[in-house]
Amino acid sequence: MRITNAYCIVTSPGRNFVTLKIVTDEGVYGIGDATLNGRELAVESYLTDHVIPCLIGRDPHRIEDIWQYLYKGAYWRRGPVTMSAIAAVDMALWDIKAKAANMPLYQLLGGKSRDGVMVYAHANGRDIPEALDRVAHYQALGFKAIRVQTGVPGLDKVYGVQSGEAYEPAIRAPVPEETLWATEPYLDYAPKLFEAVRDRFGWDLHLLHDVHHRLTPIEAARLGKSLEPYRLFWMEDPTPAENQEAFRLIRQHTVTPLAVGEVFNSIHDCRELIQNQLIDYIRATLVHAGGITHLRRIAALAELYQVRTGCHGATDLSPVCMGAALHFDSWVPNFGVQEYMMHNAETDAVFPHAYSFKDGYLHPGEAPGHGVDIDEELAKKYPYTQAYLPVARLRDGSMWNW
Numbered sequence: 157m158r159i160t161n162a163y164c165i166v167t168s169p170g171r172n173f174v175t176l177k178i179v180t181d182e183g184v185y186g187i188g189d190a191t192l193n194g195r196e197l198a199v200e201s202y203l204t205d206h207v208i209p210c211l212i213g214r215d216p217h218r219i220e221d222i223w224q225y226l227y228k229g230a231y232w233r234r235g236p237v238t239m240s241a242i243a244a245v246d247m248a249l250w251d252i253k254a255k256a257a258n259m260p261l262y263q264l265l266g267g268k269s270r271d272g273v274m275v276y277a278h279a280n281g282r283d284i285p286e287a288l289d290r291v292a293h294y295q296a297l298g299f300k301a302i303r304v305q306t307g308v309p310g311l312d313k314v315y316g317v318q319s320g321e322a323y324e325p326a327i328r329a330p331v332p333e334e335t336l337w338a339t340e341p342y343l344d345y346a347p348k349l350f351e352a353v354r355d356r357f358g359w360d361l362h363l364l365h366d367v368h369h370r371l372t373p374i375e376a377a378r379l380g381k382s383l384e385p386y387r388l389f390w391m392e393d394p395t396p397a398e399n400q401e402a403f404r405l406i407r408q409h410t411v412t413p414l415a416v417g418e419v420f421n422s423i424h425d426c427r428e429l430i431q432n433q434l435i436d437y438i439r440a441t442l443v444h445a446g447g448i449t450h451l452r453r454i455a456a457l458a459e460l461y462q463v464r465t466g467c468h469g470a471t472d473l474s475p476v477c478m479g480a481a482l483h484f485d486s487w488v489p490n491f492g493v494q495e496y497m498m499h500n501a502e503t504d505a506v507f508p509h510a511y512s513f514k515d516g517y518l519h520p521g522e523a524p525g526h527g528v529d530i531d532e533e534l535a536k537k538y539p540y541t542q543a544y545l546p547v548a549r550l551r552d553g554s555m556w557n558w
């Protein structure tokens with residue numbers, strides 16, 4: 157089998173997605189997600205201008221060799237643009253291999269380790285009562301795990317909160333929106349939110365919370381301690397993780413489980429966090445961390461230290477990534493949970509998929525490959541529109557972490 161053609165499809169059914177399609181001489185094709193929120197066209201160019209010309213004529217079954225060729229062959233290693241491009245190729249090649257074998261992808265990885273993939277929903281409200289209503293909504297849908305976010309008094313906009321159904325942080329505009337951040341009111345308010353959630357919903361629900369990189373290590377330690385009475389499943393991204401050592405300080409103060417990794421793109425970003433058992437869940441995912449070929453290496457390292465997976469699954473990860481992730485999650489021995497922020501109906505129509513949700517669990521389906529396709533005609537109806545994640549500043553105007 158040979159690769160005869162490959163191209164990117166950029167579409168925006170409510171938000172921007174970049175998808176790679178790899179076509180072979182035997183008529184089998186594969187699909188990969190290449191979406192990097194706010195930097196979509198950089199990955200598209202990396203693929204179109206520099207990667208695709210190297211793929212034509214290659215045997216698509218040689219997934220490992222192609223991965224190594226793209227990683228080592230560029231000389232410039234790692235980074236979100238490079239690793240998202242490699243991930244798209246890798247996902248598409250695994251799709252081709254599984255279709256050629258006439259098997260769902262999880263079979264090629266080693267078969268299922270579980271009957272369903274537990275997913276968590278994202279419940280948010282401008283204040284505590286509104287957030288509680290959203291928790292009730294997701295509980296009624298059957299979710300066993302829910303991440304809860306709320307507005308903070310005195311702050312106009314905070315991460316994870318939006319009125320209306322779905323949460324979508326990327327704003328369509330030529331430049332990013334500026335938002336305000338203040339740590340103290342947040343540190344006071346967050347424990348009140350979780351006290352209210354436990355009061356109303358009891359102890360049967362897994363509760364999660366995303367700090368979105370906004371605290372210093374000692375502030376994160378304080379928050380983790382103050383949330384201990386509410387027994388969280390995890391506290392996510394409490395502080396930026398470029399300095400992996402910082403998590404030792406948080407760990408010394410709290411037993412609230414820690415989850416990190418949605419912005420990671422390489423095993424080297426989390427090697428110390430895992431080997432020193434400074435986290436409990438690793439949240440790297442297929443599209444930003446080099447595809448199945450690389451994510452399974454991260455998971456294998458994590459397994460040695462009883463660190464479990466918790467793949468990122470916000471709406472900027474396309475249904476292609478979600479579909480492939482569900483095969484990975486079904487197989488990976490040290491699975492923890494999978495994020496599931498549901499896509500809108502337009503996105504679901506552009507990306508027909510075999511996965512389905514039932515009673516708090518997602519199932520990858522039995523279609524050969526990863527089970528997600530793209531309707532190229534429909535995709536054309538939604539042209540790319542510039543959109544960016546917001547930025548955050550402190551009250552004195554200093555730049556902070558959004």
Ligand SMILES: O=C(O)[C@@H](O)[C@@H](O)[C@H](O)[C@H](O)CO
Nearest residue numbers: 193325366368418469470472
């Ligand atoms: O955990 C999450 O889902 C997030 O932190 C995301 O909403 C994140 O802000 C976006 O995926 C950024 O593109």
Ligand SMILES: [Mg+2]
Nearest residue numbers: 366392393418
């Ligand atoms: Mg997050």
